[in-house]
Structure formats: C-alpha cells, structure tokens
Amino acid sequence: MVSFLINRLLYSLGIVLILLSPCIARAEAPDFAEEESATVEEPESDQATEATDVSTGDANPSITLTGQVWRTKPGIVFLKTPVGLLTLSSKTTLKNVLASQAVTLWVHDVHSAIDIRKRSDGSLIHRYLGGPFKRSDDDPTKLLRWSPEGEKAVAFGAYERSLADFREGDPITVEVDESDTVVGVHDVQFDLQIGQLPTGRSAAHLILTGTVDKLKSNFIFLRTPLGIINVNAKIGIKNVRVGQTMTLYIHERHMVADLSAPHAPSTARRFVTGPLEFAAPDRTSVKLWTPEGEQIYPIDSAAHGKTALAGLKEGHSITAELNERGDVVDFHRPH
Numbered sequence: 001m002v003s004f005l006i007n008r009l010l011y012s013l014g015i016v017l018i019l020l021s022p023c024i025a026r027a028e029a030p031d032f033a034e035e036e037s038a039t040v041e042e043p044e045s046d047q048a049t050e051a052t053d054v055s056t057g058d059a060n061p062s063i064t065l066t067g068q069v070w071r072t073k074p075g076i077v078f079l080k081t082p083v084g085l086l087t088l089s090s091k092t093t094l095k096n097v098l099a100s101q102a103v104t105l106w107v108h109d110v111h112s113a114i115d116i117r118k119r120s121d122g123s124l125i126h127r128y129l130g131g132p133f134k135r136s137d138d139d140p141t142k143l144l145r146w147s148p149e150g151e152k153a154v155a156f157g158a159y160e161r162s163l164a165d166f167r168e169g170d171p172i173t174v175e176v177d178e179s180d181t182v183v184g185v186h187d188v189q190f191d192l193q194i195g196q197l198p199t200g201r202s203a204a205h206l207i208l209t210g211t212v213d214k215l216k217s218n219f220i221f222l223r224t225p226l227g228i229i230n231v232n233a234k235i236g237i238k239n240v241r242v243g244q245t246m247t248l249y250i251h252e253r254h255m256v257a258d259l260s261a262p263h264a265p266s267t268a269r270r271f272v273t274g275p276l277e278f279a280a281p282d283r284t285s286v287k288l289w290t291p292e293g294e295q296i297y298p299i300d301s302a303a304h305g306k307t308a309l310a311g312l313k314e315g316h317s318i319t320a321e322l323n324e325r326g327d328v329v330d331f332h333r334p335h
Contacts, residue, residue: 084195111146236273
C-alpha cells in the first residue's frame with residue numbers, strides 16, 4: 001500500500017505515490033488499510049471538478065480525484081473515489097472531516113493540492129498546497145504555489161518566522177485560506193489503490209508511469225519514480241510481466257494501459273478499456289477513447305472479436321488489446 005507524504009516531497013526517487021519527480025521521500029504506510037484489497041463502491045457523482053481531458057503531453061504524474069468521506073478516525077480520512085479507496089492522514093490536521101464534505105486531490109508534476117469543501121454549497125473548509133519552496137520575485141514575503149487555478153503568490157501571514165528558514169526548492173505543504181494567506185504548515189499523507197473503473201458520470205483523471213515490480217493474485221505492484229502502488233489487473237490489463245514499464249491513463253470512464261519492455265522506445269501491448277460504442281450501424285467496429293483521441297477498431301480483426309462482444313449492450317465496459325503496431329489482437333470483458 002502506498003503512502004504519500006506531501007510535506008516531504010523533494011530529491012528522492014523512493015516509494016510514495018504521487019507527486020512527480022525528485023520531490024518525494026518515502027513515507028511509512030500507516031496501519032489502517034484492512035480494506036485495501038476490497039472494491040470500493042463508487043460515490044454518487046457530485047464531483048466538484050470539471051472533467052479534464054488527458055493527452056500524452058500532460059504532466060506525469062497528473063491526477064484529479066474527488067472522493068466522498070466513507071470513514072474517519074482522528075487524523076485519518078477514508079474516501080470513496082471513482083477508481084478506489086483514497087486515504088488521507090496527518091498528525092497535525094484532518095481532525096474534523098465530516099461525511100457532509102467532499103475532498104478533491106490534484107497532483108501536477110512536483111505539485112499537489114487538496115481541497116476540502118462542503119458538498120451542499122461548495123464552500124472551502126481547508127486547502128493544502130504542496131511543492132518546492134519558492135519565494136515570489138515580486139514580494140519575498142509571498143510563496144509561489146501551484147494550484148488548480150494556476151500559479152499563485154500566497155502571503156506568509158503569521159507564519160513568516162516559521163517559513164524564514166526554508167531554502168529555495170525545499171519541500172513544503174502549507175494550508176491557505178480563501179485570501180491566499182498561509183494559515184498552517186502540515187504534513188499530509190495519502191494512499192491510493194487503483195482497484196476499479198469509474199462508472200457513470202466521473203471527473204476522474206490520472207496519468208502515471210512506473211515499472212512492474214511484483215505480481216500477486218490480481219494485483220500489479222507498480223514502482224514509479226515516486227512510489228509503489230497497487231493496480232487491480234481486473235480493470236482490463238492482461239499478461240503483465242515483472243520488469244515491464246506501464247503507463248496508465250484514466251479519463252472519466254476510460255482507461256488505457258501501455259506496456260513495454262524496460263527502456264524500450266515503443267509500446268509492446270496496449271489495453272484500451274471503455275464503454276462499448278459501435279462506430280457504425282452494422283456493428284462491425286467499435287469506438288474507444290485513447291490519449292491521442294477517439295479511435296475506431298474493427299471487430300473482425302480480432303480472432304474472437306464477435307464472440308467476446310456477443311450479447312453486449314452499448315455502455316458495457318470492453319477492452320481492446322492492441323499489439324505493437326496498434327492492431328487489435330483481441331477483445332475482452334473486464335471483470
């Protein structure tokens with residue numbers, strides 16, 4: 001299980017999920033995930049974020065996930081998200097997160113943001129911004145932070161003395177209020193398991209690349225430059241081997257997994273999963289989303305194409321397996 005320590009991001013290629021690049025140090029996973037391998041029912045879709053399209057040119061990793069509070073303990077929050085269980089933990093905050101609140105996590109390159117808002121009206125309760133310490137060139141009493149709205153200069157406020165010892169590039173996570181003023185400095189960890197495909201209306205977005213470290217039961221243990229995460233192969237990934245490089249793309253109800261040999265420049269296998277949509281009235285081809293745009297795949301080109309899709313209604317999840325040339329070699333039904 002992966003644990004992400006937002007406040008200790010920098011200059012390590014150790015194992016923690018999900019802020020890109022050298023801005024991470026390993027965090028020990030807290031022992032609260034007895035539900036780790038269980039499928040988590042997807043929350044009702046009242047996502048506070050707009051769906052973000054995914055392309056191969058986006059930051060990697062790049063994540064947008066909104067979750068509903070499922071369970072809480074002091075300093076620990078379990079969230080249901082469209083892709084599985086997301087857990088936040090902290091020794092200094094997250095003391096009173098309620099079921100009436102929604103939590104959104106963003107990751108963009110070496111930066112992160114977490115918003116906690118009321119589900120009823122969207123009003124902000126907490127915002128945490130993580131990333132390398134960088135003073136504003138225009139005002140040395142302000143800190144430059146990435147946010148979902150773009151880069152911001154946030155005022156040190158009452159924390160000017162606490163922040164005085166930080167050097168450029170040091171990892172730091174601050175809590176800011178709606179006036180973009182620092183109101184706290186915290187450590188916040190998160191753990192994410194990719195255990196299911198989004199269903200219904202979902203703003204889920206994810207890009208993540210890593211190396212397959214271990215295979216156990218239906219789980220792929222993916223070692224990224226930032227961490228090891230568990231990916232359930234039942235979401236539409238087959239014949240994975242230890243040592244392969246895997247890149248995951250998740251966009252709304254769609255998932256693409258690219259597999260390649262270590263350090264290979266091209267993809268050896270691609271698994272394209274999404275809701276069945278026939279591309280023509282004669283139902284001889286299907287249309288599926290990919291990071292490069294929508295693609296049409298002929299059913300007859302796969303040995304068992306018609307058999308695999310027989311009896312399926314549009315909207316049911318299917319997987320097209322492609323070879324290194326991008327040709328369909330088979331169709332599957334995700335479990």
